[in-house]
Amino acid sequence: MKRHLIFLLLLLSAVSAAGPLEYVCTVKQELSVTDDGNLKPYKNSIEIGNTFGIDRKTGKIIGRPFSNSTAREVQIITQGGSSRNFEVLSASSPTGKATTDLVIVHEWKKSLEKPFVGLESGTVYSGTCK
Numbered sequence: 001m002k003r004h005l006i007f008l009l010l011l012l013s014a015v016s017a018a019g020p021l022e023y024v025c026t027v028k029q030e031l032s033v034t035d036d037g038n039l040k041p042y043k044n045s046i047e048i049g050n051t052f053g054i055d056r057k058t059g060k061i062i063g064r065p066f067s068n069s070t071a072r073e074v075q076i077i078t079q080g081g082s083s084r085n086f087e088v089l090s091a092s093s094p095t096g097k098a099t100t101d102l103v104i105v106h107e108w109k110k111s112l113e114k115p116f117v118g119l120e121s122g123t124v125y126s127g128t129c130k
Contacts, residue, residue: 023054023086023105025116025129027065032123039124047125054103054129056080059088065120066101068092080107105129 030045052063068090080086103118113128
């Protein structure tokens with residue numbers, strides 16, 4: 001009985017140290033690159049307020065603007081942790097045109113809401129994840 005309790009406590013501490021199994025993120029800013037290389041907010045942002053979910057085990061993302069359900073390849077670049085970012089790279093070609101998306105969650109931040117930055121088809125998004 002005592003061995004089972006110790007095993008359960010070790011298992012629970014390992015799961016809690018790994019962080020949440022998924023993130024739910026909200027887009028708060030949408031930026032485009034100008035001809036001179038600067039970033040500027042879109043005049044009519046359509047993604048602000050949208051939410052998307054990230055499965056931390058598979059890297060699958062559901063929701064706009066980063067849905068990668070049709071991606072040819074989804075790769076978790078960094079698993080994240082108390083001192084590192086969680087990073088997902090997706091390469092897709094649903095219409096024959098190759099696109100690459102990158103989402104980085106600053107998992108190492110101490111707050112409950114973790115900031116994220118992402119790049120999708122040349123547009124930069126930022127916001128927070130829980």
